[in-house]
Amino acid sequence: MALDPTLVGRSYPPSAVYEVGREKIAEFAAAIGETDPVHRDADAARAAGHPDVIAPPTFAIVLTLSAAGVVVEDPDVDLDYSRVVHGEQRFTHHRPIRAGDRLVATPVIEAVRSVAGNDLLTTRVDVATETGEPVCAATSMLVARGAS
Amino acid sequence: MRAADVAVGTELPERSYPVTRADLVRYAGASGDFNPIHWNDRTATDVGLPGVIAHGMLTMALAARAVTAWTGDPAALVEYHVRFGRPVVVPDDDAGATVTVRGKVGAVGDGGRVRVDLTVTSGGEKVLSLARATVQLA
DSSP: OOOOGGGTTOBOOOOOOEEOOHHHHHHHHHHTTOOOGGGTOHHHHHHTTOSSOBOOTTTTHHHHHHHTHHHHHOTTOOOOGGGEEEEEEEEEESSOOBTTOEEEEEEEEEEEEEETTEEEEEEEEEEEETTSOEEEEEEEEEEEOOOO | OOGGGOOTTOEEEEEEEEEOHHHHHHHHHHHOOOOGGGTOHHHHHHTTOSSOBOOHHHHHHHHHHHHHHHHSOGGGEEEEEEEEOSOOBOOSSSSOEEEEEEEEEEEEOGGGEEEEEEEEEETTEESEEEEEEEEEOO
16 A cells, blocks of 8 residues: 655654653663763763763664654554564764753654555654754654565 | 865775674663564564564664764764665574674765765675765864
């Protein structure tokens, strides 16, 4: 079943505020094996010019994965999630996410396509502070493999 | 790394990262992605996979480590795009899988913006079919 092309541009309300904690950043850095002190030592981060510890470049997925869930739950988005794989991922950073950030994530459907019987859904989640400073955008392309 | 020190064709040091089942559990907890294909063989094989596979986002994070280790500054990575080609199958043993990252400067733009083209493999096969990072160098 092809996705409705009029879904392109549909946006969703901003998420609840996600408060970024030092311990969460340290936990994420440890999980990817990253040992740079700017992720766990506030003094090292300040020495590198940051107000507090900064998150590794793919940390935003912690917020954006759940934020994109509202697209998944939209009854108009007819995608067979049992057949979905993650096709592509992009991050665009305006500045690093850092401890103390109070972030909101706003999803929008960027593209829908049908290729060789597969449905492709591209969502973009814009991440900003609650006062509106843009921080990053995470674009995910999901592929629902057609029934074989 | 400074913009003046790089040119198109400059190669990044090759880096290899081990990925064990324990790493997948740790990444699941840290990221919030608890999809059982990343920790349960039964689920993985039920959906047609050869076995438990690594989170694509973990592979993406490891490839970013190779870039930020090269730049020396994790904040330098401003744009990062990957296409997931082939899963990283992680066997249930002490060695696990290995993700190997090679990189080469593909473009040098104005103001120190440098595009790095990455080749990311596991078991000799490309696991990311496209992986590009743009870094802002001083």
